[in-house]
Amino acid sequence: MSGNKRKGNNTMGAENKIKAAADKATGQVKETIGKATDNDKLVAEGKAEQAKGAVNAKVEDVKDAFKK
Template identity: 50%
Template sequence: MGIGDKIKNKAEEVGGKAKEVIGDATDNERLQAEGAAEQASAKAKQAGEAVKDGVKDAGEDAKAAWNKATN
């Protein structure tokens, strides 16, 4: 995952948390729900990117192992 995506997703998560806290403090259920939804969305994106990173790393490890075995 690119650093820009990581920053964007983390910012979305933090913004969602802020909305949720403000909603809690003001008894605004709509704002609480929006904040929770934004946090969930950001965390899902982060998880998807982590899977992509893991697959990329596994591919690089397999390539290195292949090169070591064949040389």
């Protein structure tokens, strides 16, 4: 059973890493569009989304460190 659980965790970890990268990329796009259109709210949303992605990526890095 532990083999299956570990495999599931690796899959979840990969999914979380992809989600974190997507959040960072989406945030960058929002921030850029916000700056181009002088939309401060969109700039702030973009920065927040990038920060969320960065934090989630770090959490996954820490999880990976404990798996080794």
